[in-house]
Amino acid sequence: MKHEIVIAGFGGQGVLSMGMTLAYAGMLENKEVSWMPSYGPEMRGGTANCTVIISDQPVSSPILNSFDIAVVLNQPSFDKFQPMVKPHGYLLYEQDQIFNADCRQDIHAIGISATKEAHALNNKRAMNMIMLGALLGTNAIVDIPSVINALKKVLPERHHHLLPLNKQALKKGQGIIHQVAEV
Amino acid sequence: MEGVQCDYLSELDVVWDRSETLTEKPFHYCPGCGHSVMNRLLMEVVQELGIQDKTIGVAPVGCAVFMYHYMDIDMQEAAHGRASAVATGIKRILPDRFVFSYQGDGDLAAIGTAETIHTVNRGENIIMLFINNGIYGMTGGQMAPTTLKGSITSTTSSGREYDRHGYPLDITPLISQLPGASYVTRQSVDTAKAVRKTKKALTKAFQFHMNGGEGVCFLEIVSNCPSGWKMTPIESNEWLQDHVFNHYPLGDIKPFPK
Amino acid sequence: MPEKQLMKGNEALAEAAIRAGLKGYFGYPITPQSELLEYLSRHLIDRGGEFIQAESEVAAINMVYGAAGCGKRVMTSTSSPGYSLMQEAISYIACGELPCLLVNVVRGGPGLGTIQPSQGDYFQAVKGGGHGDYRLIVLAPNSVQEMADFVFKGFDLADQYRNPVLILADGALGQMMEPVTFPDYNPEDNLVDHSDWATQGKPASRGPNVITTLHLEADKMEAVNLKLQEKYRTIMANEVMIESIQTEDADLVLVAYGLTSRIAHKAVELARNDGLKVGLLRPKTLFPFPSQHLAVLADQVTSMMVVEMSAGQMVEDVRLAVNGKVPVYFQGRMGGVIPQPDELLKRIHQVYSSSSTQVNS
Numbered sequence: 001m002k003h004e005i006v007i008a009g010f011g012g013q014g015v016l017s018m019g020m021t022l023a024y025a026g027m028l029e030n031k032e033v034s035w036m037p038s039y040g041p042e043m044r045g046g047t048a049n050c051t052v053i054i055s056d057q058p059v060s061s062p063i064l065n066s067f068d069i070a071v072v073l074n075q076p077s078f079d080k081f082q083p084m085v086k087p088h089g090y091l092l093y094e095q096d097q098i099f100n101a102d103c104r105q106d107i108h109a110i111g112i113s114a115t116k117e118a119h120a121l122n123n124k125r126a127m128n129m130i131m132l133g134a135l136l137g138t139n140a141i142v143d144i145p146s147v148i149n150a151l152k153k154v155l156p157e158r159h160h161h162l163l164p165l166n167k168q169a170l171k172k173g174q175g176i177i178h179q180v181a182e183v
Numbered sequence: 184m185e186g187v188q189c190d191y192l193s194e195l196d197v198v199w200d201r202s203e204t205l206t207e208k209p210f211h212y213c214p215g216c217g218h219s220v221m222n223r224l225l226m227e228v229v230q231e232l233g234i235q236d237k238t239i240g241v242a243p244v245g246c247a248v249f250m251y252h253y254m255d256i257d258m259q260e261a262a263h264g265r266a267s268a269v270a271t272g273i274k275r276i277l278p279d280r281f282v283f284s285y286q287g288d289g290d291l292a293a294i295g296t297a298e299t300i301h302t303v304n305r306g307e308n309i310i311m312l313f314i315n316n317g318i319y320g321m322t323g324g325q326m327a328p329t330t331l332k333g334s335i336t337s338t339t340s341s342g343r344e345y346d347r348h349g350y351p352l353d354i355t356p357l358i359s360q361l362p363g364a365s366y367v368t369r370q371s372v373d374t375a376k377a378v379r380k381t382k383k384a385l386t387k388a389f390q391f392h393m394n395g396g397e398g399v400c401f402l403e404i405v406s407n408c409p410s411g412w413k414m415t416p417i418e419s420n421e422w423l424q425d426h427v428f429n430h431y432p433l434g435d436i437k438p439f440p441k
Numbered sequence: 442m443p444e445k446q447l448m449k450g451n452e453a454l455a456e457a458a459i460r461a462g463l464k465g466y467f468g469y470p471i472t473p474q475s476e477l478l479e480y481l482s483r484h485l486i487d488r489g490g491e492f493i494q495a496e497s498e499v500a501a502i503n504m505v506y507g508a509a510g511c512g513k514r515v516m517t518s519t520s521s522p523g524y525s526l527m528q529e530a531i532s533y534i535a536c537g538e539l540p541c542l543l544v545n546v547v548r549g550g551p552g553l554g555t556i557q558p559s560q561g562d563y564f565q566a567v568k569g570g571g572h573g574d575y576r577l578i579v580l581a582p583n584s585v586q587e588m589a590d591f592v593f594k595g596f597d598l599a600d601q602y603r604n605p606v607l608i609l610a611d612g613a614l615g616q617m618m619e620p621v622t623f624p625d626y627n628p629e630d631n632l633v634d635h636s637d638w639a640t641q642g643k644p645a646s647r648g649p650n651v652i653t654t655l656h657l658e659a660d661k662m663e664a665v666n667l668k669l670q671e672k673y674r675t676i677m678a679n680e681v682m683i684e685s686i687q688t689e690d691a692d693l694v695l696v697a698y699g700l701t702s703r704i705a706h707k708a709v710e711l712a713r714n715d716g717l718k719v720g721l722l723r724p725k726t727l728f729p730f731p732s733q734h735l736a737v738l739a740d741q742v743t744s745m746m747v748v749e750m751s752a753g754q755m756v757e758d759v760r761l762a763v764n765g766k767v768p769v770y771f772q773g774r775m776g777g778v779i780p781q782p783d784e785l786l787k788r789i790h791q792v793y794s795s796s797s798t799q800v801n802s
């Protein structure tokens with residue numbers, strides 16, 4: 001199995017670390033992974049994105065122009081990556097950030113109110129983990145315990161008390177997709 | 184000394200001999216050039232302090248480019264202007280060695296100005312020797328950053344003018360303001376007395392590092408270039424005394440820290 | 442088994458350098474290689490080396506010259522504009538035969554350019570770059586793992602041949618993260634004794650060691666050159682490294698190094714899905730260049746296509762190697778744009794059909 005994923009949004013929304021956590025979790029499951037960030041001034045205030053590949057086979061190109069799943073957290077990213085989602089692929093977007101969600105019919109475009117759900121969890125920074133959970137809801141790319149183990153490595157020790165909250169957020173996101181799938 | 188026949192000296196009274204730290208290769212410098220004196224002084228000091236096996240020198244691009252032919256120590260030849268960066272590299276890798284750089288005014292105060300200031304500013308534990316003869320000797324007598332007003336060089340044929348060529352760069356007092364400089368002095372080698380003073384300064388500089396002192400010891404030698412100045416050696420020394428030392432006054436600018 | 446870590450290419454390279462016994466690093470900030478400098482500023486001093494953030498790339502490379510002249514493992518890293526500034530001293534280092542490691546994490550040029558990845562410094566890297574007849578050994582990693590592996594290889598080659606080794610990477614390889622494991626490598630087992638030529642202080646038992654590149658008599662300077670050329674021939678005979686992917690039955694072989702070889706690999710996969718017999722030859726060493734391998738392949742394939750993030754600088758070397766036996770096409774992007782797998786695939790279809798019609802007609 002190979003999963004080709006892009007995560008995009010404003011710099012500061014945490015898209016790079018979201019991708020890094022995912023790649024780390026893949027590595028902990030002994031998969032082949034790569035994480036390729038956009039970098040440079042475009043990240044300041046502009047859009048940041050990263051390509052994450054998780055695969056059973058060695059990864060050839062870390063640079064892609066079509067994706068199985070795109071996770072987008074702002075309108076420019078929605079507009080940029082919508083055309084690059086493979087037919088039958090997923091476009092997951094943060095509902096409150098996207099004003100124009102007109103979309104191709106041959107992909108699954110799913111809006112997720114991650115910001116609202118994060119507020120419900122009393123931590124707006126949980127937005128990321130809800131989106132990541134949603135991503136894992138589309139496809140069992142990695143297990144949630146692996147993500148938690150990855151967070152242990154990625155997060156500084158002083159933030160480890162937030163791990164239970166992150167787990168809750170991941171499950172929340174995953175649940176949202178599973179519900180959509182059942183409908 | 185063999186074969187010396189003299190009424191008042193016996194064969195055993197050696198009054199001067201080449202230091203063992205100098206090779207037998209004759210200097211290529213023009214007659215009367217201050218470089219010859221400075222090359223010899225350096226090696227005398229290294230010999231007297233017994234640090235030949237621990238001293239590593241860096242030669243510049245300029246008239247002293249071949250000084251490694253004369254000095255019987257390990258040496259590196261640096262690109263133009265970069266001697267102090269090269270010396271930094273050596274000293275950081277071999278901190279228990281005594282490292283000196285040796286540069287002319289074009290090398291140290293024009294193309295290498297950035298390296299000069301930053302080496303001093305980092306307070307590298309090296310000796311920097313600066314031979315200021317107010318001209319580009321090696322390339323045939325062009326204007327140097329230190330050339331004085333009115334001096335005729337091959338690129339200032341009617342003399343250096345401030346409005347056209349800028350002012351003589353008096354870099355040593357600038358250097359002395361940097362905290363990384365532990366000892367800054369300006370000396371000369373135009374008289375026997377001056378040579379003795381310079382040797383003393385040089386000895387103290389090496390001793391400073393031998394005793395664990397930290398920071399750059401910066402020694403400017405206000406020197407001559409008889410060929411470039413188109414003077415005899417004696418005329419060039421008189422020129423120094425009459426016209427140059429008032430612009431570049433001799434003496435310690437920053438004494439050793441207490 | 443050694444532990445896998447997820448690291449950026451720049452950081453993996455820096456960590457590998459420490460493990461390879463790095464004794465001195467001298468560098469200056471420039472994107473996209475600054476993580477390398479930052480990593481070493483944090484870790485090198487505690488692990489037995491000296492670190493200086495120099496006042497310029499010029500100073501940094503001259504510090505490398507001085508330090509390498511002491512016979513210890515030292516390095517610098519930079520990106521394109523900074524690498525241009527270093528050229529004078531690199532020429533000195535090559536002529537003085539001082540072993541050291543150089544890293545250029547290439548960005549798009551010319552001029553101040555962009556900080557996005559590029560391969561536009563190929564000529565500068567493999568043909569010399571500075572003044573005079575000299576060569577560097579040029580290694581071209583294409584993964585984070587190789588960003589680490591080539592450091593060990595690079596230091597070993599530098600010591601063995603007394604030659605500067607350049608790792609030619611690019612912004613994307615520097616910034617991307619992949620799992621990396623560090624080999625069991627004990628520098629003590631791999632160090633070469635350089636005390637016969639290095640300036641370490643002259644004991645009474647030997648004459649002075651002098652590092653100089655100045656030989657005013659032309660015949661002496663020619664002798665220095667002849668000795669260097671002899672060394673380069675030995676390197677060419679012994680040190681070529683390649684990776685070849687599905688070339689055995691290929692009609693069309695792509696030639697690409699570094700990041701673009703990864704994209705070309707993807708394009709090969711896509712083309713094979715479409716039933717085209719396409720392969721990839723990847724030079725891991727750019728100097729020495731795998732001319733022999735290409736010459737042999739030229740007898741088998743109907744065409745070749747070079748893929749680069751440049752105007753086609755490597756095409757010249759491929760054409761020289763192939764010597765007119767088959768057409769050599771080119772597909773590339775410049776200025777920091779990365780060629781995409783689908784654009785390569787399209788071009789592969791074009792080239793494939795035109796060269797098979799050529800053969801058929």
Ligand SMILES: Cc1ncc(C[n+]2csc(CCOP(=O)(O)OP(=O)(O)O)c2C)c(N)n1
Pocket residue numbers: 469470471472498522523526553
């Ligand atoms: C030869 C070269 N080396 C390095 C760089 C990278 N570079 C661009 S700006 C800069 C430093 C800027 O610092 P500063 O002067 O303090 O300006 P600031 O951006 O902080 O306002 C560097 C190292 C470059 N462009 N060219």
Ligand code: SF4
Pocket residue numbers: 211212213216217218246316320321407408409410411
């Ligand atoms: S040209 Fe001037 S500085 Fe050079 S050796 Fe002759 S006198 Fe000395």
